[in-house]
Amino acid sequence: MKNYLVLTSSLLALSLAACAQQDPTSNAEDADNLLVDDWQQVSELAAGQKVNIYMWGGSENINRYLDEWVAPRLKKDHNVELNRVPMSDSQDIINQLLDEKSAAKTAGSMDIIWINGENFKTAKDNDLLWQEFSGQLPNFNDYVDQNAPDIASDFGEPVEGLEAPWGKAQFVFVHDKNKSENPPKSMEELAQWVEANPGQFTYPALPDFTGSAFVRHVLYETTGGYEQYQKPAADIDDLATQLEPMWDYLNALEPYLWREGETYPESLVKQDQLFATGEIGMTMSYDPILAASEVLKGRFPESTRTFVLDAGTLANTHFLSIPFNSSAKAGAMVAINEMMSPEAQTAKLSPENWGNLTALDLDKLSAEQQQAMNDVELGAATLSLDELEEHQIPELSADYIEIIEKGWMENVAKE
Numbered sequence: 001m002k003n004y005l006v007l008t009s010s011l012l013a014l015s016l017a018a019c020a021q022q023d024p025t026s027n028a029e030d031a032d033n034l035l036v037d038d039w040q041q042v043s044e045l046a047a048g049q050k051v052n053i054y055m056w057g058g059s060e061n062i063n064r065y066l067d068e069w070v071a072p073r074l075k076k077d078h079n080v081e082l083n084r085v086p087m088s089d090s091q092d093i094i095n096q097l098l099d100e101k102s103a104a105k106t107a108g109s110m111d112i113i114w115i116n117g118e119n120f121k122t123a124k125d126n127d128l129l130w131q132e133f134s135g136q137l138p139n140f141n142d143y144v145d146q147n148a149p150d151i152a153s154d155f156g157e158p159v160e161g162l163e164a165p166w167g168k169a170q171f172v173f174v175h176d177k178n179k180s181e182n183p184p185k186s187m188e189e190l191a192q193w194v195e196a197n198p199g200q201f202t203y204p205a206l207p208d209f210t211g212s213a214f215v216r217h218v219l220y221e222t223t224g225g226y227e228q229y230q231k232p233a234a235d236i237d238d239l240a241t242q243l244e245p246m247w248d249y250l251n252a253l254e255p256y257l258w259r260e261g262e263t264y265p266e267s268l269v270k271q272d273q274l275f276a277t278g279e280i281g282m283t284m285s286y287d288p289i290l291a292a293s294e295v296l297k298g299r300f301p302e303s304t305r306t307f308v309l310d311a312g313t314l315a316n317t318h319f320l321s322i323p324f325n326s327s328a329k330a331g332a333m334v335a336i337n338e339m340m341s342p343e344a345q346t347a348k349l350s351p352e353n354w355g356n357l358t359a360l361d362l363d364k365l366s367a368e369q370q371q372a373m374n375d376v377e378l379g380a381a382t383l384s385l386d387e388l389e390e391h392q393i394p395e396l397s398a399d400y401i402e403i404i405e406k407g408w409m410e411n412v413a414k415e
Helices: 009-019 039-046 060-078 090-102 118-125 138-143 187-196 209-222 244-256 268-276 290-296 329-339 342-349 367-374 385-390 398-413
Strands: 005-007 034-036 050-056 081-087 112-115 163-170 172-176 282-285 304-307 313-321
Touching (some): 039 329, 060 081, 081 090, 112 329, 118 313, 163 329, 209 244, 209 268, 209 282, 209 313, 290 304
Parallel strands (some): 050 112
């Protein structure tokens, strides 16, 4: 990891212009000439910049956390304006960057993007990201276990400093305990529950991120576990045949799903609405604390609880990155560093805000910082952090995702 950050003379010129009350983001920053190894200088360059963060905008909780907690503090403490730009899907972010790369657009509108998994691999493979920057962030150096597998790689793809960890996710099922007092603990038991409770279960249509994760759980449990998929898809002989039990399981569920499987919710947001209104008795989430947040806001019933499978559920880290043509790279770095601070991560953990697991290594926090996190009330709907950790299983490498999502359209949606 480099211990310096490359910025250009044009970036320095932008900073000087900001001091003269000019727009500091009027031109794109090239990243090849000026060496900056002083965080104070980065902070000074960032002052006055407007930073556009492009991210999935489907969660009211996440949006409110950015707009009402993060943005005001960035403005007050660093004179950096954070502007959240909601996108319906992270793939739209990648597509826009691909278009800008093709058009040789050097002054882009995106300064921070929220990505991970296959979108990170696509961005990396197509040179859509700026450069190694995370090692320049004080909070990354002070509070993150940089050697942890889920920090050093993203769905099997080496991160190499191109993105900084923002939080951690673990898949959980969400249910109403009044409808399922003893929830399923395996995919076999889930199939039994679905058949005994017709119309009460569904999952978001792929390529929805959470719907895709549900299908990956089916893959693991119907084909012999996750271990075999920790190598590239190209290394598995006759993968199509190996995936068949997964398609068989999903097609067997269809007649008992919501609307008899003739349609699927287009997004997790739509699915959560069905659960909130009692139309279905179970939903799912990659945020294990989000259900508690929905209960607090009165959207989910007080009887909402979460559960994981005995064989475990997928866990991963999600990241923030800087596009190759960001017009406010210094401001983006300051914003990302602030969002990785113990204070911001503690606020993010609270169900009253987002309800998202921290990306920080608790052992690197001070006793006071650890206590602040431990004092966060996670709510009755949330499993203990120990139970979640005991049931974590790794994600697939990113090269499987496209295969599975395409296969779902051909083998399930079109059947």
